[in-house]
Amino acid sequence: MSVLGEQLAHVLQELRLPSAERFARLNMQVESGAAFVAGALARLTVQLDTEIEAGDHALTLLRVLELQRDTEQLPLIFFGSGAHRLAR
Template sequence: MRTANEEQRTPADPAVHHGSVTAQELRHVLAGVPTGIVVVAAEVDDRIVGLSANSFTSISMEPPLVSISFGHTSTTWPLLRRATRWGISVLGEGQADVLAQLRQPAHERFDNLDMEVRSGAAWINGALATLTTETEAEIEAGDHVLTLLRVIDLARDTGQRPLIYFGSDTHRIAHRTSADVAQEAGSAGGDERGGRPRRRCA
């Protein structure tokens, strides 16, 4: 017979989930963590190579470090690591079409994209933010390589909002202004004590 406490446990509770976590389980759970989407690219042998990633994260402010992880099965990673500098483009909400283009074969990914190349680093023009990085360290991490990158230059377009990756698909952030919130509160017009509309006196 189960107790009340046992019935309330979830699969995330260590007392319930004993065995090894599978890759499928981890992928399913982490799909519930919203992330931004970046494109990391560089010019190697006179052509642009790169890929999209949602493993981009800030590591340190002093020194300025960020990180991206690459799977050992990636065929783009060995090419990228030959470049001395990488460009990282943070995609804005209007750039979902960029991801569709990046699903093309590696040698065609950047053919129809508006790119800027400088000192070997490459960026998507019109991105929400861009960073120029140099590899600081590579750390073996299971079936991935975690790359620590030193940021040497960066810029941001504050007029844009990010493209979000959540539930294995792309999304936009719903934008509600303070005026929207105030209008919704006014439309509700309920009394907190009884939930009935308040009467206004003339």
């Protein structure tokens, strides 16, 4: 799982594409068989823990196995159909 920082806001446009095209133009890096967005603020290696049916959705709980983080970047928050920055 990749957590995007504010300098990767342009990646959100790519993630809005149809699923077949979504990752075609993204710069990805592979570590231990997992794919991450290159330059991401944080990279989490996870495994499925529990999946709970919730009406017409599924709530998925993931167990974090490893976390790598860049403390110099601020996270990008997606809310209300747009990207927002957090204040320091």
